[in-house]
Amino acid sequence: MSLRTGPFTAVALAVAGLLLTGCAGAGGEAAPPAAQRSASAAAGTGSAGRPGPKAQIVRPQEIPALGPQTRAKIIPANEQAVVVVGDGPDSNQSVATLYERIPTLGWKAVSEPWPAHNGLRGWTDDHYVADHRSPIGVFGLTDAGGKLPNPGTKLPYDEEELFDAPGTGFEGEPLEGSFDLVVAINYNREPGATPLDWARPLGAEKGGGIWIHVDHGGPTQGCVALQRERMKELLVWLDPAKRPVVVMGDAAALSR
Structure with a gap:
């Protein structure tokens, strides 16, 4: 016996799909989980995998004439x-x-x-x-x-x-x-x-x-x-x- 879906059933399935995938951002991408965001920050990359800003290491100046x-x-x-x-x-x-x-x-x-x-x-x-x-x-x-x-x-x-x-x-x-x-x-x-x-x-x-x-x-x-x-x-x-x-x-x- 085949199941037929009416209008109410179609709406319910659409809502369930949204709940499973999470809310999309303005660009249509799903927001990464918190663990993924933390890993990206630690690796110095953005949410899209692009390199993020790196910490600058300032080395103290030495006297140039000296070895x-x-x-x-x-x-x-x-x-x-x-x-x-x-x-x-x-x-x-x-x-x-x-x-x-x-x-x-x-x-x-x-x-x-x-x-x-x-x-x-x-x-x-x-x-x-x-x-x-x-x-x-x-x-x-x-x-x-x-x-x-x-x-x-x-x-x-x-x-x-x-x-x-x-x-x-x-x-x-x-x-x-x-x-x-x-x-x-x-x-x-x-x-x-x-x-x-x-x-x-x-x-x-x-x-x-x-x-x-x-x-x-x-x-x-x-x-x-x-x-x-x-x-x-x-x-x-x-x-x-x-x-x-x-x-x-x-x-x-x-x-x-």
């Missing part, structure tokens, strides 16, 4: 860095740039590159007395001083007449005034003492008295020398609360 071995010597507490990059391993010409670590963003240059001098014979990773080379490495900057009054630095500052520089440099230039403003580089010295302190933890043969000081227009015994106005800027900028360091060496050595 991984050098960067590893800078600890998270160091938030200021004076980066001195030599022209070559045997060159006494270099460039200094100030960098500051900005939270979440990384390192940012806060000065123009400044011309500088370093040791007469360039750089070394095994410095010793009278080799006329500047030591390569990452060293703390904790103490300052000079013949002139404190220009406004937050570092402990020792104003003393003993910061005297008589005589002439390697190129016959007068040295007078070179130690008017200095920052001690913590190579073979006791941090927290005046730059004039003669303590040498590594032994006297490993040298010491390595400073950042006023440029006299020629190569140094092993120090880093900046123009007088740049020295003033440096001293005012340095903040012991930011654990400043100097990162110094020839370009090839620092890029390792």
